[in-house]
Amino acid sequence: MRVAIIGSGPAGFYAAEALLRRTDEVVQVDMFDRLPTPYGLVRAGVAPDHQNIKAVTRVYEKTSARPEFRFFGNVRLGKDLTVEDLRRHYNQIVYAVGNEADRRMGIPGEGMPRCTPATVFIGWYNGHPDYRHAQIDLSVPRVAVVGNGNVAVDAARILLRSPAELEKTDIAAHALAALRNSQVHEVYILGRRGPEQAAFTPVELKELGEMEGVDPVVAPEDLADCASVEPGSQQDKNLKILQSFAARERGRDTKKLHLRFRVSPTEVLADADGKVCGLKLEKNSIETQAGGSTVARGTGEFEMLEVGMVLPAIGFSLDPIDGVPYDEAARIVANEDGRVVDPVSRAVVANEYVVGWARTGPRGLIGSHKAASAHVVAHMAADGLGLSARELPPRDAIADLLRKRGVQFISFEDWKRLDDVEVSRGERRAAPRDKIVDVEAMLALLGQR
Numbered sequence: 001m002r003v004a005i006i007g008s009g010p011a012g013f014y015a016a017e018a019l020l021r022r023t024d025e026v027v028q029v030d031m032f033d034r035l036p037t038p039y040g041l042v043r044a045g046v047a048p049d050h051q052n053i054k055a056v057t058r059v060y061e062k063t064s065a066r067p068e069f070r071f072f073g074n075v076r077l078g079k080d081l082t083v084e085d086l087r088r089h090y091n092q093i094v095y096a097v098g099n100e101a102d103r104r105m106g107i108p109g110e111g112m113p114r115c116t117p118a119t120v121f122i123g124w125y126n127g128h129p130d131y132r133h134a135q136i137d138l139s140v141p142r143v144a145v146v147g148n149g150n151v152a153v154d155a156a157r158i159l160l161r162s163p164a165e166l167e168k169t170d171i172a173a174h175a176l177a178a179l180r181n182s183q184v185h186e187v188y189i190l191g192r193r194g195p196e197q198a199a200f201t202p203v204e205l206k207e208l209g210e211m212e213g214v215d216p217v218v219a220p221e222d223l224a225d226c227a228s229v230e231p232g233s234q235q236d237k238n239l240k241i242l243q244s245f246a247a248r249e250r251g252r253d254t255k256k257l258h259l260r261f262r263v264s265p266t267e268v269l270a271d272a273d274g275k276v277c278g279l280k281l282e283k284n285s286i287e288t289q290a291g292g293s294t295v296a297r298g299t300g301e302f303e304m305l306e307v308g309m310v311l312p313a314i315g316f317s318l319d320p321i322d323g324v325p326y327d328e329a330a331r332i333v334a335n336e337d338g339r340v341v342d343p344v345s346r347a348v349v350a351n352e353y354v355v356g357w358a359r360t361g362p363r364g365l366i367g368s369h370k371a372a373s374a375h376v377v378a379h380m381a382a383d384g385l386g387l388s389a390r391e392l393p394p395r396d397a398i399a400d401l402l403r404k405r406g407v408q409f410i411s412f413e414d415w416k417r418l419d420d421v422e423v424s425r426g427e428r429r430a431a432p433r434d435k436i437v438d439v440e441a442m443l444a445l446l447g448q449r
C-alpha cells in the first residue's frame with residue numbers, strides 16, 4: 001500500500017506513524033511539504049520561548065527513520081504536484097495541510113500598515129520563509145492584540161519579553177535584532193467576551209505574570225459580574241489568576257500588559273501617513289443563547305484606544321488548493337469524519353482523507369492530533385481492502401517526475417544537514433538553533449543551487 005501525506009506538521013506525522021504501525025498491511029509513506037523544513041507549526045508557530053513543546057519533534061524523527069518513510073521537502077501540492085499526480089502514484093492520499101491563512105476582523109481600516117495579522121507576526125519571529133521580509137514596525141509604544149486565545153497570549157509575550165530572555169531561544173535572528181530596538185512598552189490583549197469565556201489556558205495566562213520587568217494589568221471591574229464557573233475548571237483557574245493580577249502592585253518602570261474584556265474593535269484608525277494610530281472599540285454585553293452558549297453584543301458605547309500597531313489573533317483558516325475538495329463555509333477540506341467528500345453532493349471521494357487543522361479548523365493542541373490522525377487511519381485501513389493490488393508506477397517515478405519538472409526536493413537526510421547547521425549557528429548565542437529563513441539559502445547550502 002502506498003500513501004502520500006501532504007504536510008509535515010503534527011497531524012501528518014501522527015498519520016504516518018499510525019500507517020507505518022499497521023500490522024495487516026505493509027505501508028510505504030511519502031510525505032510532502034511545501035517548505036524544505038518539516039514539522040509545520042511546531043517549527044513555525046510554537047513560541048520560541050516554549051522549547052520544551054518543540055521537543056515533540058524527536059517523536060517525529062523516529063517515524064522518519066522507518067525504512068518505509070520518505071520525505072520530499074520543498075514540494076507544494078497545487079504547484080509542483082497535482083492531485084491527479086498523487087492519484088496516479090499512490091493508493092491513498094492524506095491531506096495534512098493545516099490552516100495557513102488568517103481570519104479577518106471585517107472592520108474598516110483592517111490591512112493598513114501596522115495592522116498585521118498574527119499569522120504574519122508569528123511567522124516573522126519564528127523564521128517562516130514566507131514572512132521573513134514582513135514589515136514589523138516596533139517604533140510604536142503601544143500595541144493592541146485582538147483575541148483571547150493562546151495565540152494572542154504568545155504574540156503579547158514575545159512583544160514584551162526582554163532581549164536577554166529572547167536571545168536564549170530559537171527566535172529568528174532578524175526578529176531578535178528588531179525586538180532589541182523595540183519601543184513597545186504597553187500591550188493590550190482585547191477579548192470580545194468576558195474573562196470567564198476566554199480561550200487561553202491557565203498555564204499560558206500565568207506565564208504572563210512571570211516575565212522580567214512586565215506587569216499584567218487587569219481592571220477589577222472587568223472581573224466583577226462574571227457568570228458562575230465550575231470550580232476547578234479552566235475558567236475557574238483563569239479567573240483566579242486574573243484576580244491575582246488585578247490585586248498586584250505595579251512597578252514604576254515596568255512594561256505593562258493590559259488584559260481587557262468585553263470590547264470589540266469596530267475600526268482601525270489611521271494617522272496622516274495612513275498608518276495605525278488607534279483602535280475604536282465598542283463595549284459589549286454578553287448574551288446567553290438557547291443551549292447555554294454566549295455571544296458578545298455591542299452596547300453602542302465606544303472608546304478610542306491609542307495604539308500604533310494592531311495584531312488580530314482571531315483564528316486561522318485554509319485557502320483552497322487546486323483539485324482538493326473545499327468546504328467554503330468552514331474553510332477546511334470538505335470531509336465527513338476525515339473522509340474527503342464532494343462539498344456539494346457530500347459523496348465520498350474515494351481513497352482521499354484529511355487530518356489535523358485542515359479537517360477540523362484551528363482547534364486543538366499538538367498532542368490531540370495523535371488520536372485524531374489514528375482515527376482517520378483506521379478509516380483508511382477499513383476502506384483500503386484490496387487497494388494494494390492496483391498496479392502503480394515504480395516507487396521512484398514520483399522523484400523522476402519532480403526532477404523532470406525542475407523541482408529541487410529535499411530528503412529527510414538533507415533536512416538533518418540543515419538542522420545540524422542551524423544548531424551549530426545557534427551555539428554562538430547559546431540558543432538551541434539559529435534558523436535559516438530563506439529557501440534559496442537552504443538549497444544553496446545543500447549544494448542544490
Ligand SMILES: Cc1cc2nc3c(=O)[nH]c(=O)nc-3n(C[C@H](O)[C@H](O)[C@H](O)COP(=O)(O)OP(=O)(O)OC[C@H]3O[C@@H](n4cnc5c(N)ncnc54)[C@H](O)[C@@H]3O)c2cc1C
Pocket residue numbers: 006007008009010011012032033034035038039040041042045046047050053075076077078096097098099100122151154321355356357358363364365366367369
Ligand atoms: C502560533 C501558534 C502557537 C501554537 N503553540 C502551541 C503550543 O505551544 N502547544 C500546542 O500543543 N499546540 C500549539 N499550537 C497548535 C498546534 O501548532 C496545532 O495544533 C498543529 O500544528 C496543527 O497541526 P497540522 O499538522 O494540522 O498543521 P500544521 O502544523 O500547520 O502543518 C501543516 C503543514 O502543511 C504544509 N503545507 C501547507 N500547504 C501545503 C501544500 N499546498 N503543499 C505541501 N505542503 C503544504 C505546511 O508547510 C505545514 O508544514 C500552536 C498554534 C499556533 C498557530
Ligand SMILES: NC(=O)c1ccc[n+]([C@@H]2O[C@H](COP(=O)([O-])OP(=O)(O)OC[C@H]3O[C@@H](n4cnc5c(N)ncnc54)[C@H](OP(=O)(O)O)[C@@H]3O)[C@@H](O)[C@H]2O)c1
Pocket residue numbers: 104105146147148149150151152154191192193197198199200204264265313314315316362363364365
Ligand atoms: N501555548 C499553547 O499551548 C498554544 C499556543 C498557541 C495556540 N495554541 C492552540 O492553537 C489553537 C488556536 O489558537 P488561537 O488563539 O488562534 O484560537 P482560539 O483559542 O480559538 O482563540 C481565538 C480568539 O479570537 C477571538 N475572536 C474570533 N473572532 C473574533 C473577532 N471577529 N473579533 C474579536 N475576537 C475574535 C475568539 O473569541 P470568542 O471566543 O468570543 O470566539 C477567541 O478569543 C488553540 O487550540 C490553542 O489552544 C496553543
